[in-house]
Amino acid sequence: MARARYIMVGGFLGAGKTTAMLRLGEHLAAQGVRVGLVTNDQSSGLADTTLLSASGFPVEEITGGCFCCRFTSLTEAAERLTTRVTPDVFLAEPVGSCTDLKATVSYPLRRMYGDNFSVAPFSVLLDPVRALRVLGLEEGRRFSDKVLYVYGKQLEEADVLVINKIDTVALARLAVLRTALRERCPGAVLFEISAKTGAGLEPWFAYILASEDESRANLDIDYDKYADGEALLGWLNCTARLSGRAFDGNDWLTRLVETFQRRLRGLDIEIAHLKMTLTPAEHDRDLCVVNAVSADAPPVSPFRLQDVIDAGELIINLRAEGDPEVLRREAIGALTAQAANAGLALTVEHIEHFRPGRPVPTHRVVMA
Numbered sequence: 169m170a171r172a173r174y175i176m177v178g179g180f181l182g183a184g185k186t187t188a189m190l191r192l193g194e195h196l197a198a199q200g201v202r203v204g205l206v207t208n209d210q211s212s213g214l215a216d217t218t219l220l221s222a223s224g225f226p227v228e229e230i231t232g233g234c235f236c237c238r239f240t241s242l243t244e245a246a247e248r249l250t251t252r253v254t255p256d257v258f259l260a261e262p263v264g265s266c267t268d269l270k271a272t273v274s275y276p277l278r279r280m281y282g283d284n285f286s287v288a289p290f291s292v293l294l295d296p297v298r299a300l301r302v303l304g305l306e307e308g309r310r311f312s313d314k315v316l317y318v319y320g321k322q323l324e325e326a327d328v329l330v331i332n333k334i335d336t337v338a339l340a341r342l343a344v345l346r347t348a349l350r351e352r353c354p355g356a357v358l359f360e361i362s363a364k365t366g367a368g369l370e371p372w373f374a375y376i377l378a379s380e381d382e383s384r385a386n387l388d389i390d391y392d393k394y395a396d397g398e399a400l401l402g403w404l405n406c407t408a409r410l411s412g413r414a415f416d417g418n419d420w421l422t423r424l425v426e427t428f429q430r431r432l433r434g435l436d437i438e439i440a441h442l443k444m445t446l447t448p449a450e451h452d453r454d455l456c457v458v459n460a461v462s463a464d465a466p467p468v469s470p471f472r473l474q475d476v477i478d479a480g481e482l483i484i485n486l487r488a489e490g491d492p493e494v495l496r497r498e499a500i501g502a503l504t505a506q507a508a509n510a511g512l513a514l515t516v517e518h519i520e521h522f523r524p525g526r527p528v529p530t531h532r533v534v535m536a
């Protein structure tokens with residue numbers, strides 16, 4: 169049997185991994201290539217899984233830890249997808265606060281499952297506005313140094329650096345970022361894309377579909393610092409049911425995101441990624457998605473409901489640099505107020521808040 173291709177698309181929270189994977193999935197499906205997707209998070213109830221499933225792709229979700237720490241779950245998820253659809257290509261999205269993924273995922277896959285998978289070079293996506301701030305090229309809200317350490321390691325380990333969202337920045341700003349990245353990551357192949365408009369996607373797709381992962385000296389990484397940086401990020405996942413009278417779900421969800429952002433801005437908490445989905449009770453293909461990738465960035469809604477709804481399921485995924493207790497309190501506050509505003513009954517079905525635990529990879533293949 170021909171080996172399936174394993175393509176991992178990494179990058180910081182909110183960089184556009186899910187959006188780009190969806191585009192790649194559509195590109196492949198249009199050519200009759202079978203695709204299976206794997207999402208990953210520290211806990212369950214993922215907006216990404218809801219979004220990708222609603223797009224019609226077979227998705228397996230790995231929860232409770234990242235790929236590197238749950239390597240066996242990754243290969244099991246691949247087996248389940250194989251049973252379901254026998255994918256020619258697996259597209260996998262690691263957690264956006266993870267790094268050292270070549271040593272802990274790509275190399276072990278090649279070494280132990282080389283007969284099953286041909287592994288693509290590792291792509292790391294970045295949001296240009298975030299990157300310009302992180303690299304100190306522009307002013308704006310930033311994370312603390314330990315979080316930036318993880319961000320820096322993500323850039324450093326990229327085989328392929330992909331500046332995404334080029335539709336959001338002027339050419340001059342893009343040029344500044346390109347120059348800085350070339351200097352900082354001379355070994356990486358650079359692409360510039362917009363997963364939203366489709367600009368620049370073809371050359372990147374062609375490259376990752378055709379090239380093989382190459383061994384490089386391992387990332388020089390201090391796992392204590394990495395763990396500290398990851399643990400500064402608070403995680404909140406919430407699933408809730410709304411019901412009552414007919415309401416405009418698109419408008420309602422955008423206001424909820426704005427309310428939540430305002431509350432977090434007031435506490436000087438920077439958001440890495442806040443994403444919400446609202447799915448009507450009766451249509452599993454219709455949904456609204458609203459995202460914010462910073463406390464001060466305007467919310468965007470890449471998917472919108474066709475019609476007003478009178479009942480729905482809400483998912484909130486927040487990753488922000490703040491105390492998880494505070495994130496929970498503010499989430500409940502924003503949600504209760506926004507439900508009351510619209511005269512809706514609210515039932516919180518599941519809520520979790522925590523800091524990611526120390527990364528302890530299942531395997532770490534060391535290259536000289």
Ligand SMILES: Nc1nc2c(ncn2[C@@H]2O[C@H](COP(=O)(O)OP(=O)(O)O)[C@@H](O)[C@H]2O)c(=O)[nH]1
Pocket residue numbers: 179180181182183184185186187188264332333334335336361362363364365441443458459460461468469470
């Ligand atoms: N303007 C613009 N927005 C994008 C682009 N790619 C992704 N986004 C938006 O960025 C946000 C985060 O995207 P997502 O794919 O969820 O990021 P992930 O956390 O890396 O998986 C969402 O609101 C997307 O709609 C792009 O090329 N241009």
Ligand SMILES: [Mg+2]
Pocket residue numbers: 185186187216261
């Ligand atoms: Mg995602």
